[in-house]
Amino acid sequence: MGLSGPRFSNTLYSNLTGVGFTGAKLHLFTDAVGIGSDSHVSGKSFATADTGTVPGHGTGVGTGLTGIAGVATQIYALATGFGFTGSKLMEICTAIEMALITEMGNASLNSIDFPVYLGVGNIVPGSIAVVSSGWSSSIQSQGAGDGFIGSKWPEFSQAIGGGCYTGFQTATGTLAITGSPIGAPSGGSGTGTGTIS
Numbered sequence: 001m002g003l004s005g006p007r008f009s010n011t012l013y014s015n016l017t018g019v020g021f022t023g024a025k026l027h028l029f030t031d032a033v034g035i036g037s038d039s040h041v042s043g044k045s046f047a048t049a050d051t052g053t054v055p056g057h058g059t060g061v062g063t064g065l066t067g068i069a070g071v072a073t074q075i076y077a078l079a080t081g082f083g084f085t086g087s088k089l090m091e092i093c094t095a096i097e098m099a100l101i102t103e104m105g106n107a108s109l110n111s112i113d114f115p116v117y118l119g120v121g122n123i124v125p126g127s128i129a130v131v132s133s134g135w136s137s138s139i140q141s142q143g144a145g146d147g148f149i150g151s152k153w154p155e156f157s158q159a160i161g162g163g164c165y166t167g168f169q170t171a172t173g174t175l176a177i178t179g180s181p182i183g184a185p186s187g188g189s190g191t192g193t194g195t196i197s
Contacts, residue, residue, distance in 0.1 A: 009034030015095035032143030047127035052119010054188030058179030060111035071097035075163030082155040111194030117179035136161025
């Protein structure tokens, strides 16, 4: 299926309106988070630990990142550290985590693998090449383009980007590897490199 910033935005919008958030700027905020996040994650590399049949050259295909955790708690901690308060703050953080998990379940995963040519590749947690500052900047830039220019917007973007980055440190995913042998087949293991789209 692949990543979609507008879909991420719509999911987050539904999550927030579902707990009572309203306002003319709400969809612009969800666009900043959704489109900004997807634009940062799309194209990022990862490493896989492969098991199956060797030796040969394989390609892995999979859908969905799993194991994303701790996003809401980390956004909340960073946001309160910047002075954000309010009884609804944790609801915003939780809505973002839920939308992130939902959206990343749609990610397309593709890898190149060796020497496993038939088997399974699992993304190594911590290997996805997201960057906290880059994630934050992507959200901030998307929002600034829609008129979010207040002095606190960069800080809230940092909190969101930092929280999402933390959640990705435990992220993984599974790819099915197929390909061609280059010798007598046997059981074995290997590695792969891939990208998210």
